[in-house]
Structure formats: C-alpha cells, structure tokens
Amino acid sequence: MSYKPPYKITPKIIDLVSKISEAVGSFYAQEELRLHRINRIKTIQGSLAIEGNTLTTDQITAILDGKPVIAPINEVQEIRNAIKAYELLDELNPNSLEDLLKAHLTMEAGLIDDSGHFRSGGVGVASGEEIIHYAPPAERVPQLMKELFEWLNNTEEHPLIKSCIFHYEFEFIHPFSDGNGRTGRLWQTLILANWRPVFKNLPIENIVYKYRKEYYRAIAISGGEDGCTPFIEFILGVIDETLALENNAPRSTRDKIIEQIHNNPKITRNELASILGITSDGVKYHLQKMTAKGVIVRHGSARSGYWEVVKG
Template identity: 55%
Template sequence: MTKQNIYNPPFTITSAILHLIADISEAVGRISVQTNDVLDLRLRRLNRIRTIQGSLAIEGNTLSEEQITAILDGQHVIAPPREIQEARNAILAYDHLEQWNPKQEKDLLQAHNILMAGLLDDHGKHRQGGVGVMSGSKVLHMAPPPARVPFLMGDLFQWLQTTEHHPLISSSVFHYEFEFIHPFADGNGRIGRLWQTLILFHWNPIFLRIPVESLVYAHQQDYYKALQQSTNQGEVTPFLEFMLSMIRDAVLSITPQVNPQVTPQVAQILQILSNAHPKNLSRKELQDIAGLRDRKSFSENWIKPALNAKLIEMTLPDKPNSRLQCYRLTNKGNFFVERIKE
C-alpha cells in the first residue's frame, strides 16, 4: 500500500491545537526530574488508581479510589461482583501496559481480552453484531456494520504506523477513530482511553503517572459532547482539541512549576483530605475536623484558596452549590502532600 492510499482521518490543525501541544510539551519537559525514586513510585501507584477509577467510572462503575486500592492490595471489598471484576481486569491490564506495542492490533486484542475477561463472551474478538452509542432512548452513534470492522481497524493501524503527526495528535485521533468504529461488543471506551495512554507512554514514560482518565471523568459530559461534535462535523478536530486540553490539565496538575507556598489553613485542608477515609469530604466535614465555626470565613480563607491553587477540586464541579458537594485532593495537591512527607 502506497502512502497516498493509506486512510487519513480528517482533522484540521488549528491554532488552539498548536498552542495546546506547545503547553503540554513545555510542561512535560519541566516535570520533576528532582523527585526521588520512592516518591515517583508512590505517585505512580496513586495515579494508576485514579486512572483506573476514572476510566471505569465513565462506564458506570461505582467503586471508589479506596475500594480500588483495597482490591489492588488483595483485600476483600463489598461491592457488586461485576464491578470488582472490572477493577481486577483493569489493574491487570495496566500492569501489562509497558509490554504492548501501540501500533500492533494483536496487542490491542490482547488488552481487550484481559479487560473484558469474565465480563464478555467474545472478549479479545471483534464484534459480530451491530452496536450503537445510546443516551437514554436516543441513538447518538450507530457504529459501522461488523463486516467492515476488520478493514477499518486495519486502516486505522496502518495510519498509526505511518503517520508523521506528533503523538499527542495521533493518540487523540486514534482514540476518536477507535470509538467511531466501536470494534467490540463492549469495553470500547476503556480500550480507547487505555490505548491513548499507551501511545503517549511510548512518546514519554511520564504518562504512566499522569491520570488523564480522571480528568476526562470529571468532564464526562464534555467528553461525549466532543465525540458527538466530531461525528456530526465529519472530522476529528473538536475531539482532538478536547483531549489535548484534558492532557494539558492533567500534566499541569502534577507539574511542580513552583513549590507552592500555601497558607497554614490550606496546608491543613490538604493534610485533612490526605488522612481522610474516604478521601472525599464535604465542607461541613472539613470544617468540623478543623474545629471552626464560621462557615463564611472557612469557605473564604480555607476552601477558596485551595481551589484557586488547584490543590483541591469539587467532586461535582458542574453543581458547585449542591448539598452533595464534596472536596478531594487534585494530583497537584497529592504531589504537594507527598513532598511534605519527604
């Protein structure tokens, strides 16, 4: 097959995309060459847990980071058996990540085989029936007929093997095209996100400790919106811009541009969240543990500065005033706490 005959996914390199790539590349170049091996291993484990929790949560899995940590440590967890199996499979898949070549479809099939073992009869095999992406009773996307899947996947891998585009672009384009083809009966979202991580890892190993999936989960509706916009427009550009913005934010969240100088109040919030079980606490719970009575002062002088510094985040960012609102450490906050411990 000549280069001219290779399928080229349609997308446009916009100025926004160029700026995002520049920001990501600069941030990756700054990421902690100073951190010691013990700290790096701690962050890698923490971020792998957040990655798995985020990717599974997008698919409706309700396990918390604490429960996934317990499963990783071989402890008994009370939860729906299917969700526990999904977590065990994901842990095993991410354990294999460094062994796979992102440009080989046989490795992707093996990844699906591991991710969906015990969950799907034809795990590790292309689907034999039609599938669609639904939102309630509405069909958002009807995937190509099953007979076309082997050819479309062959074209996609041929493109990935020959493209000269930056891995930040090729990984995002692959992710979208993979979801459009929807080659499996189930597990397509999990595999698409894992494979983008694998492509990025082969560009720079730092991506093993950057949980892009947890940010995608926090912006889940935007994720689906970007997929739909690309499908409607017939080109990958909207999804490409969205994923690059998620990657940039994920990289920046663990990039120690400066050693943050925080107030004693913010430092105390970080320590409270770091020691809490579960890791998500409401404003009232934080305030009670801190031993303070003035709600307004606590919100203004404790929570707001920590949010502004991106050291903590809302669990319901789209509903800031929800009575169910809780707060948790960001990757940047976790990084800061770990450095204090060292």
C-alpha cells in the same frame, strides 16, 4: 498509506501541543512508587467511572491489596481486569493490532464472551440513555481496524495529535461488543507513554471523568466537515489540565531533596536547609532516613563526597 482520518490542525491544537510539550519537558517525574500507585488508582477509577463503575478509590486500593470489598461482582471484576491491563503498558506495542486484542482480552476477561475478538453485531456509543453514535456494521470492523493501524504506523503527525485521532477513530469504529471506551483510553495512554514514559503515570482518565459530559459531546459533534478536530481539542485540553495539576501538586520534603540532589550531587546539608527552609538537623534527619531506606547513597567524605539518588 491509503486511509487518512479527517481532521484540521487549528491554532488551538497547535497552542495546546506547544504547552503540553513544554510542560512534559519540565515535568518533575517523581519515581516514588507510592505516588505511581495513587495515580494508577485514579486512572482506573476515572476510566471505569465514565462507564458507570461505582467503586471508589478506597475500594480499588483494597482490591489492589487483595482485600475483600462489598460491591457488585461485575464491577469488582472490571477493576481487577483494568489493573492487569494497565500493568501491561510496558509490554504492549502501540502499533500492534494483535496487542490491542490482547489488551481487550485482559480488560474484558470474565465479563463478555467475545473478549479479545471483534464484535459480530451492531453497537453504538451511549451517553447515559442517549445513543450519540451508531458504529459501522460488524463486517466492516476488521478492515477498518487494519486501516486505522496502518495509518497509526505510518503517520508523521505529532504523538499528541495522533493519539487523540486514534482515540476518536477507535471509538467511531467501536470494534468490540463492550469495553471500547476503557480500551480506547488505555491505548491513547500507551501511544503517549511510547512518546514520553511519564504518561504511564498521569491520571488523564480521571480528568476525562471530570468532564465526561463534554467528552461524549466531543465525540458526538466530531465527524462532520472538520472531522475529529473537536475531539482532538477536547482531549488535548484534558492532558494540559492534567499536567498542570500534577506539576503544581505539593511535594514532600523527600521529593524536594531528591530534586536538589539530582541538580547538584555535591550539595551540602546547610545548602539543603537554606533551600528547603528547614533546620540543618531537620535535613540530617531526612538524609539519614532516606539513606537507611536505600533511596540515596553517600559516596566519599563529608567535604569532598557526593550524593547519588538510587530510587527516585
């Protein structure tokens, strides 16, 4: 491996990696499709809003449902493309340059003429009206991207750290004429999801949008003596905050019942009532509803049987 991106592992990075790893280990991975859908909508809205897309989560929901929305045509197309690109997460290989080009083709279809191909001209990273970084010349892009993927394939760095480094290096190279930001954020999510699948449904991009000024500042101040260290620290902080928010989000009675059944398949109705703080009849209502929907299944008798979670 000839190329190694410049960066330093600071105590802050080590602390954040430790906190995030612990949070991921204890994360309540909710499998309810509705919640996955909500977080995916947040992810897409946040990632595209960073670059000026004005569509709301309600409008994105309408597009997902195939309903017409009144909005600029190009912004609607951006959303449709992003929906398709994030649906590819299960198919894409984070270590494949060819798959990256496929993702960009999907992300930019109908928006630019050279989607899925490296740029042929000069570009820069802009924060509002200010250019904060001029990318390398177009003729260097293929070799730089090849070297970046060789590093990604061979590095032994922790996935949390290498995903941040890749994200920064990708934005530094800025390999495409447009769509670099949203494609880079998608690829970091893919790298993280390859480590822990729960990242497929964490709205990290939504928190990046919340701190978009700091995001561009982290890009701007990286690249000096400490390399991309400021960017690594920033993105790890965003991931840490995202996990904290998701872990502390209020859960429905249904989710709590699923958690308790996972912990103890033989749990009784009275035990559930005591843990959840509701009546036994209330638990009975939820169990019957969840059974009817195929979320849980009861095996055996009331005394010696056990519950099985089918969807969740």
